[in-house]
Amino acid sequence: MTATHGVLHFNDMPDVLLSKIFSLVSDTRTRNVISLVCRKWCKLERSTRTSLTLRGNIRDLYLIPDCFKAITNLDLSLLSPWGHPLLDSSNQALFLARLLGNSFPAVVSLTIYVRNPSTLYFLAPQWPNLSHVKLVRWHPRFNAPPGSDFLPLFEHCHSLASLDLSQFYCWTEDVQPALEAYPTIAASLFHLNVLSISEGFKSNDLLDITSSCPNLRELLATCIFDHRFIGFVGDETLISIASNCPRLSLLHLVDTTSSSTTWADRDDDGYAPEDAMIRHTALGDFFTGLPLLEEVVLDVCNNVRDTWPALELLNSKCPRLKSLKLGHFHGICRAIDSSPDGVALCRGLGSLSIKNCADLTDSGLIAISLGCSKLTKFEIQGCKRITETGMWNFSHILRRTLIDVKISFCKNLNAVSSLKALEPIQDQIQRLHIDCVWESVKLLEGEASSSSALPSVKLLEGEASSSSALPAEFNNFQNEKRSLISEETSSNKKMKHSDGNGGDFCTKIWANLQYLSLCIAVGELLIPLPLAGLEECPMLEEVHIKIVGDCRHQPRPLLPAFGLSSLVCYPQLSKMKLDCGDIIGFALTAPVGHIDLSMWERFYLKGIDGLNLKELNYWPPQDMDVNQRTLSLPAAGLLAQCRNLRTLIVHGTANEHFMKFFLKIPPLRNVQLREDYYPAPENETTTEMRVDSCARFEDALNRRQIPD
Template sequence: MATTINDLPEVILSAIITLVSDTRTRNSLSLVCKKFRSMERATRASLTLRGNARDLHRIPICFTAVDQLDLSLLSPWGHALLSPSAANTDPLLLAQRLRDAFPSVTSLTVYSRSHSTIQNVSRLWPGLRRVKLVRWHQRPHSPPGADSDFVPLFSECQSLLELDLSEFYYWTEDLPPVLEAHPGVARSLTKLNLLTTSFTEGFKANEIKSITAACPKLQHLLVACMFDPRYIGFVGEEALLSISANCPELRVVHLVDTTSLANARGDPNDNGFTAEDARVGRAALVDFFSGLPLLEELVLDVCNNVRDSGLALEVLGSKCPRLRLLKLGQFHGICSAIGSELDGIALCAGLESLSIKNSADLTDMGLIEIARGCCRLAKFEVIGCKRITVKGLRTMACLLKKTLVDVGISCCKNLDAAASLRALEPIRDRIQRLHIDCVWEQEDAHGFDGIDYGGGIGLNRNGDDGGDYMDLNWAAEYENRSSKKCKLGMDGECSYMPRSNRHGYGDWSWYDETWERLHYLSLWVGVGELLTPLPSVGLNDCPNLEEIHIRVEGDCRGKHRPTQREFGLSCLAGYLRLSKMKLDCGDTVGYALTAPPGQMDLSLWERFFLAGIGSLSLSVLDYWPPQDRDVNQRSVSLPAAGLLSECDTFRKLFIHGTAHEHFMMFLVRNNNLNLRDVQLREDYYPAPENEMSTEMRVDSCCRFEDALNRRPILD
């Protein structure tokens, strides 16, 4: 008689099922037999609930082992969780049902439209250790500290260790008094995420001092700050030093200016220097780094000039030997790149992830020096550095060929789409994740005819003597002497082209090569531009590409009608394994209802963006519609609803905005039996407080959910 997996002891079988983390795989396991189903339910540790709060009474009670529960996607429309209006049953009975279904919850994510929600869940699970609060609606109007959202949480949950407020709409003045009023809980906190994207000014210096003084055991601190010295309460040297003095056990520190959280793309033609210098000097940085010996991740995105930072970064490398991730914004002089000696950031030899943003004096030689010193880099991102060119990044890729698998290139004047792909050719067969800007002007201007695309070895774009030719040749010779040979371009050596051929690339046959391991691609596209040239510049063969993120940004108002009928999504049909897409048009601004004569409103722009999406075999789509900021409206239009309904492969569709009920019904009437999960999410600040009468309301959303659930389910 054959032995099957069912013959294994239950202890071993349970351990095997516990090791399976993929949700769909676990669901498939539960369909094998009743034994597998009971074991899968008994071993599931995390669960995310979607749908409407009115259906909470239907929750099964077999997930008793769940300790990580996400309720943030319940009832995005209407009333607060566990309120009398949110369900057809008594809120107390519903709360009891939740407690019985999930008795072991220690980690909770919840949408809190009012402080009563936090009060209810805190009483349900007083043993919570990790909490993430979500709120896209505006904070209820009341004086700071009155009816604070945090008071019931700190009062009831005495074991709280981690608090995440990165997606929570609140006022910075609310938090410090609560921490001071509950010193026991504050002293036990180890992780505090305050990178809230809704802030306009961020935490001030005195608030950061109060928070760090109340939480001396912090290991993770992520804060949205205000570094601009023109404002009262800006974060400067004193605030930085208070962080290292009050919380010496910090392992992860992210200090980001609120202007950077807006995620707006800069101007590639900008010189890289801001009008104001940050009030953070070299000596203060040295003391700050010296006070954090356990540091593993550091993000300093200051958005104001930090000059001559190389020496401070050398101290960072020596005083923080565990540092693995570093992101710097508006830091200048990070490495001098003079001679063969390493200096500055190149001495942070343990780095595995490095992001450099708006470093005005970073050159090709600086990239080469970083590659020589930081030889463990697996991820490298460069943003807004106008002086680097194809040749420097190409040499860097060659030097890091054995480790580099994740690259992001954005807003660099000399690195458009084609240039970025040429620079990454040495690691084309290894790279797994990639971000580039879809900027085509240089290709259109030169027609791929072999003319120099800027950033030459001896000459820069203006024809001036760049002065780096001998240094660049020295870098190549250094690699040859070290026996680190790799193919770079057409000559087969880790070196640059000879002077006689520096104005042409000659053979373009490498464009036909395969990006074998690339599974994630991120693209930035300016509004009005096309996606169509993407395959022709070098990304035509990506056999394992599974996920793509496209961000369209710009102001449609005043733009002429595009010369083409569609944006170009159909060109992605050649990526046969592509199944997940994020199409983010949330930063595309236009006219929501009517446009002046000769201009397009957002409905016509949506038709332009989504045309051709039906030719793709997508199973998951996250879609951010364009918006009209003047009326705070981000809504799916009729053309967009029609085009989305043509996609019969969708399994999950998440629309980050609003929609008319009859538009959403298109998705039900097209007989797409694969569609399982459709959500409307108002996850943008501020979410509309009262939905318009013509938009999707609470009852409308319920009717759509009922129609979606009445369809037959294939699996």
């Protein structure tokens, strides 16, 4: 038999197989490259793309693509000028709406910026089969009757099943009138997200919504749990919600104060000033009435005490539960004997977040790790009694599963001790958040010499000291840990570094860490971060830095820069979110001995040009007296030195001549100004970038030759 010699080209595959292969590609840039190979591939790529985000100026109608007929998920929230109405009452608005409808006829999921009700009035009839809608608006609502924003949507989209208002500024009285006016739409909703309502829903509002939407499977709402307010959410409200919507699988009930970004006091006792009117017996009835729960968030911001009996019911009454977040729940796990109790009985949990639990101890944390052995994500915030020892034991027990950890505002866990406590999972953790709390740089250098040593296993004072007080698994891993300490320190996962004083210390490589989130108080430095134990992160791609505090009372920094240049040791770092939006300072003038916001921006941005960033989101600091975030001249000049940026999003405003600095960045192709802070300016006259100036900048940006 003679073998046939020939060359089989990838393009010889049947179109059906090529379409299947292309449909599995999700990266936008990769799909764009595929479409440039040949006309056949371009046609197949266009026919298999189901998700698209439009960018550009809404005045350029001729740039709207008409080759994506299979698009089902369309995002129109990022069109520029950002924050301006997409459609008005003119004839051109109707033409644009029909053009969008004809270009994307198969859309069933829509994300759109809605400045006024006229936008949905024109667009909703174009897509009557919409099933999911997400509305975006940060500006104050127009003076219109309650619910008028949603009436066009409910009138034309009879298949609507999901409504997301998490980024839509409206009032609490806007939602219920629209639901009452269209009871059929309300009854068909299975997803409702109203987390953006800053005032918070009262008890009667929640009950009206849940009674109008009995088939809800996912509900996310901002509430008022403080009993000092009229209409607070308490026992009866929770039980009624379970009775009105028994099919809920996802439930987020968050207090209005839970999103506060002020730097927490690490020395308080962890208890809120007031107790919530929620008893553990009512919690038990609440969980019993929702047997399909898979994800629960209860961030009450008021004390809920002795909750372990109710949390024990979650394992038996809610067997599908995979994610749990509790805020100001106390007594979640007693850990007084070898038998697990409380939340430790929820053995199916894959994600657990504990916030402001004042009486959670190391032994309770260990009991949780032994009971919830499937945890892949764990967050702990404001738990004052947790120590490095307890966190090390926790991560060691879960070393085979845990890949996402957040440690924040814990009194006994600063940056160095948090990283030491995570040594058992250094080689597998993928996402990490810590607070940049340094006792002092000198103390940090002293501790670095012993950073490779594992903390000793011991219990807190006042707890049981006998080995019988904890399960047998704990005693087993104590012996295992002693053997780990005696292992050879020259492992191939350790690297030698100099501490600057003639000595050497060893640090492990964080081999799989891809995302790092940091919270730091205003005036503190980022420079000690690599020395704390995060120097070797070969896979780190994204860093999110949030700076919180009032710089009006801060003296001039001793050093000229915050320390962004210290991140140059991460070779794969390409994305950064630098959030200075919670920094409060003097916008124009400052008293003697203080500096204004422009100099603070210089302090925080200096050194960013040395990083190989491709994407940057930047929130400028603000002056609360003028309620405005504006990019200063030093900030614009420093950002313009990032020579590799492709995407730059400034969450604030800027002058037009400052924006021209960015035209000198060769690969830059996506620049936006977003006033996504509340309350946003009421009209466009408070914004430096007008519609015409934004158009001029975009024209200049598009005229450049952009290397790919």
